[in-house]
Amino acid sequence: MKKKFKIRHLVQLLFFGLITLVVINHQLVETGDGISFVGDDSLHGICPFGGVVTLYQLFTTGTFVQKIHESAVILMGLVFITSIIAGPVFCSWVCPLGSFQEFLGKIGKKIFKKRYNQFVPKKLDKIMKYFRYFVLIWVLYVTAKSGYLVFKDYDPYYALFNFWTGEVVISAFVVLGFTILLSLLVERPWCKYACPYGALLGITNRFSIFKLRRNKKTCISCHACDLTCPMNIEIMNKEVIHDSSCIRCLECSSDNICPVEDTVTIKIGGYKNEA
Amino acid sequence: MKLNQNILALLLIVVILGGYLLINNMNLFTDEKTPTRYEDGTYDPSSIRGSFTFSEISEFFHIPIDTLSEAFGLSNYPDMENTKSGDLSGIYDGLLGDAEIGNGSVQFFVAAYLGLPIELNEDTYLFKSAVDILLNEGTPTEEQKAYMARFTMDNVLMVFDEETLTTIEENHELEEESTLIIKGNTTFSEIMTWGITEEEIISIVGEMPNQILSVRDYCESHDLTFSTIKKSLEALLSE
Known part of the structure; x- marks a missing residue:
């Protein structure tokens, strides 16, 4: 919860x-x-x-x-x-x-x-x-x-x-x-x-050290991130959110709406289990 | 490496709130009462406005407030620190004949004290006490010395009793009511904040000047007579 x-x-x-x-x-x-x-x-x-x-x-x-x-x-x-x-x-x-x-x-x-x-x-x-x-x-x-x-x-x-x-x-x-x-x-x-x-x-959003990333391997495509994004960004289609309208509120993140742990996070570098 | 939300919150509080507190502590929130600077970072005395208090002038230009008090004959004046440069003309109103000791005199005094350039207007007078200080402690240029020789007047000795202070206060109120006067360093943007429109300025000078320019600078660079333009603009202001 x-x-x-x-x-x-x-x-x-x-x-x-x-x-x-x-x-x-x-x-x-x-x-x-x-x-x-x-x-x-x-x-x-x-x-x-x-x-x-x-x-x-x-x-x-x-x-x-x-x-x-x-x-x-x-x-x-x-x-x-x-x-x-x-x-x-x-x-x-x-x-x-x-x-x-x-x-x-x-x-x-x-x-x-x-x-x-x-x-x-x-x-x-x-x-x-x-x-x-x-x-x-x-x-x-x-x-x-x-x-x-x-x-x-x-x-x-x-x-x-x-x-x-x-x-x-x-x-x-x-x-x-x-x-x-x-x-x-x-x-x-x-x-x-x-x-x-x-x-x-x-x-x-293009060059910040920490970037908002989605782990496509663990993502269950539930669209929760898309639906919660205040800026109407389609997060589920992206691996790194470079969209200039993103305000990094982290509402889409695994700390908030995303139901899967470590799937949408703000981090440096890619996810370990990614290809 | 993941950025935890708590760490992010801490980062923002430390950097932005901490930065704000630091700036506040460094007294950099000086509002619009900051004089402009020359390219080398020195404050420009001609940007001293009538709303600057003597303690602010003392602080910005590193001139002891006692020196300023003495120069302008205000050694016995109560609350000198909070007295504004523009109050001078009210204090000596009616006592100096056609001459005026006012904000222009303060600008000149500061410039000559520090050896900085300033435009010399022939309506800027100094008391003898100010001239003595400048010659003994200041670093006026030769041109400024020559100017002082022509525009010095004897000090008006005043006792600042209750009656005098009331008269000064009344003069000050009258002065405030008529502050919309165009001076050499008044910029076009200031004039616009007083209600003159772009169209009205264009109708007088023929084009819309850069608003950061002072009226005098603009007139000089466009071969226009400052006093004529000033009169036209002031006529609009008084409408």
Whole structure:
């Protein structure tokens, strides 16, 4: 019998709680009511994607995009380290917007049962997944050209954690609203189709040190992995999951849904009993 | 070798949470109040904004806060550490005639103290106390020395009693209400955050400049008169 308690959810809760506390404290400090033992950084300071969008300006002029500073670049580096080791685990274990969508997804699952996350036809899903690369290129281009954090005006993460500040523009609220509604139908819609940072980190599925692997010798072809994958990846047809949309949540793994021990795992090298 | 989920959780907590705590400890979360840097990593004094407190300026540029207090005639001023550079113009409002001691004076003082280049605007004055410090302790360039010789004024001796502080506070509030003033280092992106649209900027300068450029830099590189462009933009801001 599989464990109900998942360490991943605990980690998600930890980071979601931390970000919420820090962002609230950032507002409290400005009014003189801050909590001393909690950080009071701005959301821009603790967003590793800020580090990515400022890279061009940093290399060309030695300065940061407005509102971004060293901390974002260092956090970006730390996230890349974890991604090189284990793939885009940041998306599934740390990102608070991902956790928020996942939580909404649980409501969606209760409403739509088995139809949940199956509304988008497979062919369309495959095409739409490329959209986030367009978003990534667009964000990098307009930020480099303008030196302004243009994406902030469309970023649901910024809207979610700043909705009470009066700093969020309507377009970001609209994107957040769509993300919330779609999360009730589709698992992690923002991550799957639009997240520029997920697009970038997803590339590490190809070269991370630890890779998600399926042991075809012991696999009983039960499709449990395919059915549980939030990103609709067909795991059962693959031996190594290189799909750039994989977020390494390990829901498909033998530690979670896969009923056969050591059949879907995140590891270095192939399985011993493989040919 | 298999990666256990518990180990993965530990890796993320150690690397990301640990990294965050380390950065926090190193005080790198300096928010948008970080001055920009020259290519060699030195902070650029011209990026000191009116919202920087004297303790922040002291910290970024390694100038003792007592030196800053003395330079700007604020040795007796209460809570000097939390006083902002932009507050200076409010403190001396109405006491200096046509001259102004303000954020520009702080930028100039810091630059001349450290021997760094800065654009010389003919509306930036310094008190004699600041000039004395610069000549004795600072490393001003010859050009900066020549400038100081022309734009020095006698110190205004002030007693910061309750009545004076109330007047300063009122001046400060008025100042805050009219902070949308285009200065030499105001960038186009700042102007846009004040509500001016791309179309409006284009209607004034003929194209959309790179938003990271300051208005003055842009004008100089395009043979435009800064004061004319500044007036047009400020007219839009006041609408």
